[in-house]
Ligand SMILES: [Zn+2]
């Protein structure tokens with residue numbers, strides 16, 4: 475009998491199965507499709523055990539372009555969208571006001587594909603996309619992040635009850651904060667910042683009531699009875715910033731807890747448009 479017609483023995487089957495499992499695992503770890511639109515991307519596979527794939531294999535050039543805006547698009551102080559042809563690098567809304575955070579660094583305006591990705595992050599359990607977006611953020615804002623030189627990273631906290639109910643999705647800011655901390659080689663201290671009460675969604679209250687809605691909603695936890703944030707430059711991570719009132723309240727809480735300064739890293743920033751000047755300005 476021809477040996478090629480013989481059924482594979484147990485060892486051959488085991489080797490083939492192991493090879494296929496390794497292949498599936500490699501594809502999962504190292505996608506060769508754009509994570510947003512599914513377009514095939516350049517395969518730059520170096521090793522199946524490399525957990526840090528290059529951006530070119532995570533996003534297609536078109537999606538990268540639609541997720542990252544030049545920093546000149548945003549106000550150098552509050553990260554608000556500066557309309558084209560505006561007289562200066564600061565937006566009209568914060569030209570003469572004070573924020574508790576020292577600056578905000580959005581990746582894109584809250585429109586188009588960037589908005590769709592933020593919504594997808596909120597609603598899905600796509601941990602690979604969370605990791606890839608964090609990578610995209612770090613690579614695109616590396617210069618500004620290193621200029622700020624944070625000592626630690628924290629995510630905008632969620633109220634514990636909402637976190638418990640978030641079975642269907644992942645907490646995107648938390649996932650991004652952990653990844654950014656890893657890239658920056660600093661600790662992620664999100665567990666020491668908490669939301670002390672449930673608040674109505676900022677989008678559901680009027681523009682002028684947003685500061686009141688969020689006032690006093692955050693607190694810091696002590697570590698072994700000692701303050702954690704004293705003298706630290708804190709990078710605060712969020713997925714979408716609209717009025718900036720939430721980030722400003724968190725920055726205020728952190729500064730009162732002894733932090734040196736707070737910089738806001740956000741995936742998207744909503745344009746303030748022609749709305750009236752917010753009333754929480756100090
Ligand atoms: Zn794409």
Ligand SMILES: [Zn+2]
Pocket residue numbers: 549550551552553554564565566567568569
């Ligand atoms: Zn501004």
